[in-house]
Amino acid sequence: MGKELTCFKLYDIRGQLEVELDEGIAYRIGRAFARSLGLNSVVVGGDARETSEGLKMALAKGLQEEGCDVIDIGMVGTEEIYFATSHLGVDGGVEVTASHNPINYNGMKLVREQSKPVSGDTGLLDVKEMAEQQPWLAEDNKKEVKQGKYSTFSILEAYVQHLLGYIKTDNIKPLILVVNSGNGAAGHVVEAIEEQFNALGVPIAFIKVHHLPDFSFPNGIPNPLLPENRSDTSDAVKKHGADMGIAWDGDFDRCFLFDEKGEFIEGYYIVGLLAEAFLKKHQGEKIIYEPRLTWNTQEIIESEGGVPILSKTGHAFIKERMRKEDAIYGGEMSAHHYFKDFFYCDSGMIPWLLVAELLCVQGQTLSSMVAERIAKFPSSGEINSKIEDPETAINRVLDVYKADAINIDRTDGISVEYSDWRFNLRMSNTEPVVRLNVESRADVVLMEKKTEEILKLLRE
Secondary structure, three states: OOOOOOOEOOOOEEEEEOOOEOHHHHHHHHHHHHHHHOOOEEEEEEOOOOOHHHHHHHHHHHHHHOOOEEEEEEEOOHHHHHHHHHHOOOOEEEEEOOOOOOOOEEEEEEEEHHHOEOOHHHHHHHHHHHHHHOOHHHHOOOOOOOOOOEEEOOOHHHHHHHHHOOOOHHHOOOEEEEEEOOOOOOHHHHHHHHHHHHHHOOOEEEEEEOOOOOOOOOOOOOOOOOHHHOHHHHHHHHHHOOOEEEEEOOOOOOEEEEOOOOOEOOHHHHHHHHHHHHHHHOOOOEEEEOOOOOHHHHHHHHHOOOEEEEOOOOHHHHHHHHHHHOOOEEEOOOOOEEEHHHOOEEOOOHHHHHHHHHHHHHOOOHHHHHHHHHHHOOEOOOEEEEOOOHHHHHHHHHHHHOOOOOEEEOOOOEEEEOOOEEEEEEEOOOOOEEEEEEEEOOOHHHHHHHHHHHHHHHOO
């Protein structure tokens, strides 16, 4: 067996450049992906990082040498690969991206036919094993494999048409939107949407921040989940009197929203907002949510006549559950939003379009749309603690709180519930970190007090 490839993670491929991932390894991944899944056609693309093009071409070479045709759709976000895989009816897709990882990293996200994720329990470990063993080394001199074809293609127009199908453009009233691509891959899609809006007479004005792709990321790695990365969007909203701010990560599969005051809105409350928007249009549908923070989402789904379904956190789990339940929408507090009509995949473009339409239809500001929900279910947001022995720390907390709990759920980590507050604790899959989320029923002081108590116990 060859040397272990440590760039293979639970859900995707990610690693430090020239240490865990290089063009030689990308070539091996291409061959292994095509061979282990028996692929005849694969669509490939890459994000705005400097190394993405080279890794993508090495990957393509590996795919072609296994007789697999490659369609290259250029510099794109992950969801454009999801779209292209299903739209073009090919056997698989690969986006070369490190999303919001540091600048010296890169990686890949893999899907099979119909944009189904390839992760730890759906074929990624087979790809890893084959990439390590390289069975083709013994064969290549003996037999002539027919080379796969390489071609380039743009799906941008079809993809943007699909995106605009989620809203009624007639509903849109004049809006000013700040859009921050973080010098990642989102800019070209914003421009294509803007072009369509102009052609249709849709009165949206875009204020563009860090709009052009720049592999040196002069304004920091695009990760709006980090509070230090939010001020540029927030300041622009205030300066231009915008109705909303939108910021994306590097491969724009997550989008983060700011209200008209420039305040960042936790993803948890956006899940509730989108659930409500879908159930107003599609009554009685199923909606997938996750265990970290739940009360707001549950209450909204039930009050709108929908069916709430709890799933383990993580894109592979949520996509699988959405397919199984045929759910119309699924959301995570980490700003991943999943849509039935988008091949059960996550999109960072559909959410802001839906919220923009909601602003116009309801005639309310974004802050007023979420203020009541935030007051009703205040939450801590996710707090990470680096801990030597995560399991022991979690059990220590559980021992203190389990006696009086009215419910303990183990869908993902532990969720412990009382009548007026609840918390979820879960371990990271990749590092010695414990993640805590706390929420209460309309009691900020209680929520903050319990957050402090649990953190103290955890970090003993």
